């Protein structure tokens with residue numbers, strides 16, 4: 679599924695779009711289960727609005743997806759996602775986080791950031807992280823399509839960012855069922871949803887090299903039941919075992 683064109687896009691632009699990864703029925707099923715997961719998150723007392731992230735409560739954030747429905751465990755290890763991850767990060771990767779952001783009409787942009795800058799200090803020389811974004815709705819400029827700064831995956835320091843960054847932001851657009859692979863150095867933000875009635879639901883599967891601390895503490899987030907359902911490989915990718923990045927010794 680990952681073509682030479684996708685690889686060239688990742689290299690040249692820091693992202694690629696793969697359409698039709700999920701069928702229409704699969705997309706609708708995951709979306710329905712995401713809405714149920716948001717309700718379950720609230721029931722568990724994990725808020726779905728975070729003031730430090732979004733300007734108002736029109737954004738619905740769902741954390742700890744992997745514990746909320748097994749469908750998200752399937753998606754995080756979907757063969758298409760892992761093919762892109764291995765291409766960008768090598769096999770030495772961990773699952774850092776898996777979250778959702780539903781931008782509802784009236785939602786605004788969060789702060790412009792890169793996902794690598796969130797988990798490690800500058801300088802950012804290498805593509806050491808990757809977001810696999812699952813589009814559960816059509817993503818458009820109007821309904822809050824993620825905005826990115828073209829070419830910013832080559833910037834190594836915050837001081838390299840242009841002063842007019844806000845004016846230069848460009849929207850991703852992709853049909854529902856697509857995957858947008860965005861390497862961790864690309865600066866981006868959520869778009870404002872200016873439509874009267876369209877929601878924009880995205881899932882963010884975040885993967886990093888194994889020497890970077892995960893964004894989410896899966897040891898605490900995953901229930902005993904979820905942990906018991908995991909393969910040895912998933913336990914390793916989620917940092918649930920006693921050892922973590924021992925494989926790196928092989929490279930010394």
Ligand SMILES: O=C(O)CCC(=O)C(=O)O
Pocket residue numbers: 779822823824825866867868869880
């Ligand atoms: O929802 C979006 O379009 C972007 C979300 C994002 O960048 C984040 O949650 O860190």
